[in-house]
Amino acid sequence: MSIPNFMQMYQTLISLPSISAIDEKLNLSNKDVINNLANWCQSLGFECEISELESAPGKYNLLARLNPSDSENGKKEFHGGLMLAGHTDTVPFDDNQWSMDPFTLTETNNKLFGLGSIDMKGFFAFILHALQGLDLSNLKQPLIILATADEETTMAGAQQVCQHKNLKPARCIIGEPTDMVPVFTHKGHMSNAIRIVGKSGHSSDPDAGLNAIEIMHLVIGKLLILKQELKNKYSVDHFVIPYPTLNLGHIHGGDNANRICGCCELHIDMRPLPGISVIELQAMLLGSVNEINKQYSNAVEVIDLHEPIPAFKGTADSALVKLAEKISGEKAIAVNYCTEAPFIQQLGCETIIMGPGSINQAHQPDEYLAIEKIKPTQQMIKQLIVESCF
Incomplete structure (x- = not known):
């Protein structure tokens, strides 16, 4: 099988829906994306391992490995060298807000539009294009391509990969959209539902029930105090x-003006800094509502909406960061969003986030990659590979 050119690969990846969503009506398999990537990698001489997610049947990870010709590594070992990683899923889309077909790569106004064009299926087209222009027989260090599932929801793909017994790259670049500026650290992500269960009744007799909205009012007051406490207590420059x-x-509560609200639910988002554990932040959250729970007999329940994502703590002076800064001409930065990096880092590799496209386009209608960024990005990705593996 011959490998397509850059634009053909891009178009194919965009054309294959691979939405991750908590709502099962929207949730789709990424199998077609994984199979295409595996076929292209095999055409370049990579050995491929496709794994179905244990926690999400119908979702798949791909590990593609290319070793130097004199390597004695076993078939299932992925040791040393560089790993280029990305996720194959996208967020859902609102058809009413897109001005074009999200599954057709559309070139207009010097932009490439399509769902996943920068977040982040397009990254794989950049990788494979770079490899087409290299003599892979001269490879000196192993090269690994990792494609994961469900990053946009549970990060189950990355969490399964970090348990892989024989995956030990020396370096990893995760190609999330950073405009090719290296990112060495980022915050984590926690989403919680705070559910108040009161007692409904007729509004003409308030004391006959327990109004969940009124209790939620007290909870929100405590949360705003916690919000200020976090701002005052912790800081990373x-x-x-x-x-x-x-x-x-x-927030949602109640169903009618003349009924005492029996249930009210609030969803919150928390972004922990590196150095603050998820367990510590969860304890602070529970502590903030503890007094209210005592007053109203366990009326307040705190629920994780998804498995918490820890912050990613890298170092600004690692060899990989310095290489990325040299090639990009940009100083490494910290960002407020989160990625698969804290899980990938558990493999013991130097890890950064650095990829094509702007984060400002992620999760937006008419997601696009600026065409003028394509050639310089192709050159930078090729140089990162050459200096790490050749």
Whole structure:
């Protein structure tokens, strides 16, 4: 099988829906994307291992390995060298807000539009294009391509990969959209539902029930105190927003004006800094509502909406960071969003995030990659591979 050119690969990847969603009506398999990537990698001489996720049947990871010709590594070993990693899933999309077909790569106004064009299926087209221009028989260090599933929801793909017994790359570059600026550290992500269960009743007799909205009012007061405490207590100067954040994102309670509200639910988002454990932040959250729970007999329940994602703590002076800074001409930065990096880092490799496209386009209608960025990005990715593996 011959490998397609850059634009053909890009178009194929965009055309294959691979949405991850908590809502099962929207959730799709990424198998077609994985199979295409595996076929292209095999055409370049890579040995491929496809694994179905234990926690999400129908979702798949791909590990593709290319060793130097004199390597004595066994078939299932992935030791040393460089790993280029990315996820194959996308977020859902709102058809009413897209001005074009999200599954057709559309070139207009010097932009390439498509769902996943920068977040982040397009990264794989950049990798494979770079490899087409290299003499892979001169490889000196192993080269690994990792394609994961479900990054946009549970990060189950990365969590399964970090348990791989024979995967030990020396370096990893995760190609999330950073405009090719290296990222060496980022915050984590926690999403929680705070559910108040009261007692409904007729609004004409308030004391006959227990109004969940009124209890939620007390809870919100405690959360705003916690929000300020986090801002005052913790700080890491690398970040533009140097403190952990707490956002009240969604609330729903009751069903009618003349009924005492029996249930109210609030969804919050918290972003821990490196150095603050998820367990510590969870304890602070539970502590903030503890008094209310005592007053109202366990009426308040705190639920994880997904497995918490820890912060990623890298170092600004690692060899990989210095190489990325030299090639990109940009100083490594810290960012407030999160990626698969804290799981990949558990493999023991130097890890950075660095990829094509702007994070400002991620999760947006009419997601696009600026065409003028293609050639310089291709050159940088090729140089990262050459200096790490040749």
